[in-house]
Amino acid sequence: MFAxxxxxxxxxxxxGQSLRMSLYDSLDRYVEESRPRFEEWLGRLVEIxxxxxxxxxxxxxxxxxxxxxxxxxxxxxxxxxxxxxGYPLVVGGWTQDPAWPTVTVYNHLDVQPAMEPEWxxxxxxxxxxxxxxxxxxxTDDKGPALTALLAARYAAEHxxxxxxxxxxxxxxEIGSPHFAExxxxxxxxxxxxxxxxxxxxxxxxxRPAAPYGLRGxxxxxxxxxxxxxxxxxxxxxxxARNPLTELAAVxxxxxxxxxxRVTIPGFYKxxxxxxxxxxxxxxxxxxxxxxxxxxxxxxxxxxxxRMEVMKRLWAEPTFEVHGFVGGYTGPGVKTSIPxxxxxxxxxxxxxxxxPAAIFRIFRAYVRxxxxxxxxxxxxxxxPYVADLGGPYAGAVLKALRFGFGKxxxxxxxxxxxxxxxxxxxxxxxxxxxxGLSLPxxxxxxxxxxxxxxxASGGMKAFVAYFDEVSRITGKTQGSRTA
Ligand SMILES: [Zn+2]
Numbered sequence: 001m002f003a004x005x006x007x008x009x010x011x012x013x014x015x016g017q018s019l020r021m022s023l024y025d026s027l028d029r030y031v032e033e034s035r036p037r038f039e040e041w042l043g044r045l046v047e048i049x050x051x052x053x054x055x056x057x058x059x060x061x062x063x064x065x066x067x068x069x070x071x072x073x074x075x076x077x078x079x080x081x082x083x084x085x086g087y088p089l090v091v092g093g094w095t096q097d098p099a100w101p102t103v104t105v106y107n108h109l110d111v112q113p114a115m116e117p118e119w120x121x122x123x124x125x126x127x128x129x130x131x132x133x134x135x136x137x138x139t140d141d142k143g144p145a146l147t148a149l150l151a152a153r154y155a156a157e158h159x160x161x162x163x164x165x166x167x168x169x170x171x172x173e174i175g176s177p178h179f180a181e182x183x184x185x186x187x188x189x190x191x192x193x194x195x196x197x198x199x200x201x202x203x204x205x206x207r208p209a210a211p212y213g214l215r216g217x218x219x220x221x222x223x224x225x226x227x228x229x230x231x232x233x234x235x236x237x238x239x240a241r242n243p244l245t246e247l248a249a250v251x252x253x254x255x256x257x258x259x260x261r262v263t264i265p266g267f268y269k270x271x272x273x274x275x276x277x278x279x280x281x282x283x284x285x286x287x288x289x290x291x292x293x294x295x296x297x298x299x300x301x302x303x304x305x306r307m308e309v310m311k312r313l314w315a316e317p318t319f320e321v322h323g324f325v326g327g328y329t330g331p332g333v334k335t336s337i338p339x340x341x342x343x344x345x346x347x348x349x350x351x352x353x354x355p356a357a358i359f360r361i362f363r364a365y366v367r368x369x370x371x372x373x374x375x376x377x378x379x380x381x382x383p384y385v386a387d388l389g390g391p392y393a394g395a396v397l398k399a400l401r402f403g404f405g406k407x408x409x410x411x412x413x414x415x416x417x418x419x420x421x422x423x424x425x426x427x428x429x430x431x432x433x434x435g436l437s438l439p440x441x442x443x444x445x446x447x448x449x450x451x452x453x454x455a456s457g458g459m460k461a462f463v464a465y466f467d468e469v470s471r472i473t474g475k476t477q478g479s480r481t482a
Contacts, residue, residue: 023158023467031459034150038455039133041071043126045109045142046135052087052110052174061087061170064109068168071146075153077166084182086171091186093165094156102163103469104192104427105152106419107145107199108172111137118446131452139441141172143450144198144458147436151462155470160463162470163190169419172199175379176418183426194392194469195423198458200413200435201443203287204295205453208400208408208461211433212281212393213314216349216383217416218358222247222366223374227339236337243341244326250369251343254362255319260302260312262319262347266361270352274315277388278412282310285409295439314412318348344378348414355380381416384424384431392432395468399434403461434458434465 050064051057065081065088072079072092079092087110095102114123114136121127123136133143145168152164167186169179183189202209226241233240255262262268274282289309293301303309312318326341328334347362349355363375387393388410400408413433424431436458442448 023155023160023463026158027154027460027463030154031150031456034459035452035456038146038150039128041146042133042138042143042450043128043135045071045146046126046133046137047124049114049124050110050137050170051113052171053113061110065090065170068109072149072166075149076157077149077153079166082182082186084171084178084185086178088170089179089182089186090168090170091166091189093163094152095163095165095188095190096156097161097163098190100161100163101194101470101472102165102190102192103466104195104423104429105148105164105166106169106195106197106423106431107141107148107166108169108419109137109142109145110170110173111140111142112173112444114446114448116446120447123446123448133450133452134447136448138448138450139437139454140443140448141199143455144436147455147458148196148198148434148462151459152466154459155463155466160466160470162466164466165190165192172417172419175381176422179419180422180426183422191427192429193472194429195420195427195431196396196465196469197417197420197431197433198435198462199417199437200415200433201437201439201441202435203285203409203411203439204291205438205440206404206406207286208404208406209285209411209435210393210396210400210408211413211435212388212410213351213385213412214383214416214420215314215317215412215414216353216355216421217346217379217381218349218355218362219344219346219378219380220359220362221376221378222250222343222345223340223376224342224370224372225340225374226372227337229339231337231339233335233337240337242337244324244338246370247324247326247341247343247373250366250373251321251324251345253369254345254365255321258302260318262317264319264362264365267317267358270354271317271350272352274311278315279307281388281410282307282314282412285310285411287409287411292439310411313414315350317350317353319345320347321345348416349383351383351385353383355382381418382421383416384420385412386430386432390430391472392430392469395465395472396432396434398468399461399465402464403457403459434461436461 048064068090069079082089224243323344327338
């Protein structure tokens with residue numbers, strides 16, 4: 001097919017036009033024909049429980065990497081496992097001509113744990129139900145990874161003059177601790193001109209959304225110990241210090257529970273007000289508060305104003321308490337004073353907020369509030385914002401319009417992907433986002449799934465993206481990390 005195609009283009013004086021026509025002519029058929037292969041490989045990947053958070057899954061992590069290599073090579077790509085010091089990276093793809101531009105496609109193959117009681121099927125048993133693909137990792141991020149891969153194969157075999165190299169990480173869900181090391185060790189890996197990440201969620205089905213920024217994150221544990229063992233409140237109450245009460249007071253001093261406003265002094269110092277362009281993009285996004293609340297099954301919200309909700313989700317920092325541990329949790333009330341309490345918290349950060357600096361002011365503030373509380377950082381990710389005005393954003397726009405028949409909204413993402421900042425810094429290349437997941441797909445939630453509609457549209461979008469990007473020459477557009 002490849003040779004045939006080249007013969008076609010040689011006789012046509014308008015090579016660019018002919019190339020694009022030939023490229024897109026057989027795409028629909030390719031996508032349909034790819035479906036069994038897509039389902040087979042997605043099934044194989046989903047059924048390996050690559051839970052990076054769970055040390056008991058160590059062997060599965062390596063097995064997942066091996067199967068991924070098999071998947072790449074079976075499609076004619078080169079592929080190899082790169083040791084990182086932690087879980088490996090899988091790198092590979094089609095590097096055909098050093099003179100062509102190079103794009104790196106990033107996905108991750110590790111998944112969240114799947115212990116929620118709400119799972120209605122085995123999380124690591126892959127099931128196909130009509131258009132739907134069920135199983136942990138189907139949408140985050142194994143389905144999108146395979147979608148991009150099948151598109152890359154098509155582009156490579158149909159004369160798109162682009163080197164396409166994949167990097168599949170297996171430590172994304174634990175904050176990418178060895179990602180930078182892994183990239184440094186990846187031999188034959190070209191410095192790309194741009195990066196595309198497929199690991200984000202649309203606002204709603206039928207409405208493509210392309211994020212151009214991510215919030216950062218800073219997680220921490222606060223631990224307070226006031227005794228060696230549990231004490232009776234009748235015998236010691238009034239004198240014994242209560243770590244649960246004290247830790248609750250510390251948390252209450254960090255955030256206004258009603259508004260969500262963070263009350264750590266200096267926390268907002270580097271936060272810039274939202275720009276006009278961002279605001280305009282947000283307003284055009286089609287974001288609906290009701291849909292958002294329904295998708296996440298939120299029954300009560302802090303605010304309902306549309307702009308205010310978007311601003312808070314994408315462009316403002318937060319302070320959340322995720323867990324508060326200690327004391328008696330059995331039935332009834334046991335009147336004891338616990339010896340120890342722990343709070344698990346995190347802060348989403350926005351551009352210009354440096355996680356390390358925020359951690360320092362947070363720790364100093366907690367020490368001032370209660371010098372006995374031990375503060376421990378548990379992972380930091382910097383925020384990221386891409387250039388909306390450049391050709392890569394234009395390519396994303398065209399790609400999603402082609403794949404799904406609708407202009408995408410450029411939004412920001414409230415979450416964090418640590419690898420993004422690492423790649424932007426390392427290669428000084430713009431990182432764009434071409435995500436395919438829908439809110440109802442259950443990212444990080446029970447009953448996760450993906451669907452053929454997103455996969456088939458995604459394959460077309462990725463082919464168009466590769467085509468567009470292959471024709472971007474000259475200086476790469478800037479991107480900012482903060
Ligand atoms: Zn993900």
